[in-house]
Amino acid sequence: MADKLVAGNWKMHGSLAANAALLGGLASAGELGVSCAVCVPYPYLAQARQCLEAASIVLGAQDVSEFAAGAYTGEVSGAMLAEFGCRYAIVGHSERRALFGEDDATVGRKAAAALAAELVPIVCVGETLAERDAGATLAVIRRQLDAVAAVLGGAALARVVLAYEPVWAIGTGRSATPVQVGEVHGAIRAWLGERCAQAAAVPILYGGSVKPDNAAELFAVKDVDGGLVGGASLVAEDFLAICRAAAKAQT
Numbered sequence: 001m002a003d004k005l006v007a008g009n010w011k012m013h014g015s016l017a018a019n020a021a022l023l024g025g026l027a028s029a030g031e032l033g034v035s036c037a038v039c040v041p042y043p044y045l046a047q048a049r050q051c052l053e054a055a056s057i058v059l060g061a062q063d064v065s066e067f068a069a070g071a072y073t074g075e076v077s078g079a080m081l082a083e084f085g086c087r088y089a090i091v092g093h094s095e096r097r098a099l100f101g102e103d104d105a106t107v108g109r110k111a112a113a114a115l116a117a118e119l120v121p122i123v124c125v126g127e128t129l130a131e132r133d134a135g136a137t138l139a140v141i142r143r144q145l146d147a148v149a150a151v152l153g154g155a156a157l158a159r160v161v162l163a164y165e166p167v168w169a170i171g172t173g174r175s176a177t178p179v180q181v182g183e184v185h186g187a188i189r190a191w192l193g194e195r196c197a198q199a200a201a202v203p204i205l206y207g208g209s210v211k212p213d214n215a216a217e218l219f220a221v222k223d224v225d226g227g228l229v230g231g232a233s234l235v236a237e238d239f240l241a242i243c244r245a246a247a248k249a250q251t
């Protein structure tokens with residue numbers, strides 16, 4: 001079985017001083033026994049790269065432009081991120097969808113742009129509470145995934161990471177239950193199986209209030225290949241505890 005992947009999403013948090021302490025804590029942890037990434041704000045990529053040079057933790061960005069280059073003020077291309085040592089780029093995070101108007105098609109184009117720059121897109125999908133209450137969870141996720149597949153095609157799905165992040169579980173302290181997570185991850189795996197020969201090898205992460213005290217039970221769920229961690233990734237001991245829980249779940 002491939003290593004689980006734990007990716008921290010710092011969101012718009014940090015400062016040079018705070019990052020130095022956090023990254024120093026991560027770097028001093030030694031071998032984690034799991035694949036691990038931190039997705040930091042753009043200006044801190046160079047700092048994170050330097051601090052994590054000797055560590056096995058890799059870098060990611062939290063977004064990427066759908067465009068390769070040109071007159072797109074404020075945008076950052078995949079090639080730029082690759083130059084700064086990024087391996088991953090989160091695309092379609094629910095905060096980008098809800099607060100910055102990214103629609104399903106845009107998310108698909110961003111995933112394609114990441115792949116074109118040889119980055120691995122971490123494609124986020126997830127339902128709102130209203131959608132869950134209306135019984136629309138799987139339909140919403142299928143719609144979001146279909147839009148990505150429409151741009152990428154089936155074969156390229158083998159090169160992405162998917163992340164199920166129920167919107168109602170993000171930053172709320174209310175994680176989805178293992179049963180809820182298992183149902184959606186199973187549906188995503190089945191969706192992959194209809195499109196991609198390597199469906200079993202595509203990592204499907206869970207995100208939404210992953211903490212040290214619930215990580216083990218979430219990572220034990222079938223088809224959960226790791227986590228996308230927000231708030232807890234800002235505290236070195238918490239993030240490392242989550243990584244250790246993932247490593248343990250592999251064995």
Ligand SMILES: O=C(CO)COP(=O)(O)O
Pocket residue numbers: 009093165169170171172173207208209210228229230231232
């Ligand atoms: O949005 C998330 C990761 O991308 C999850 O955030 P929290 O872990 O803070 O709930």
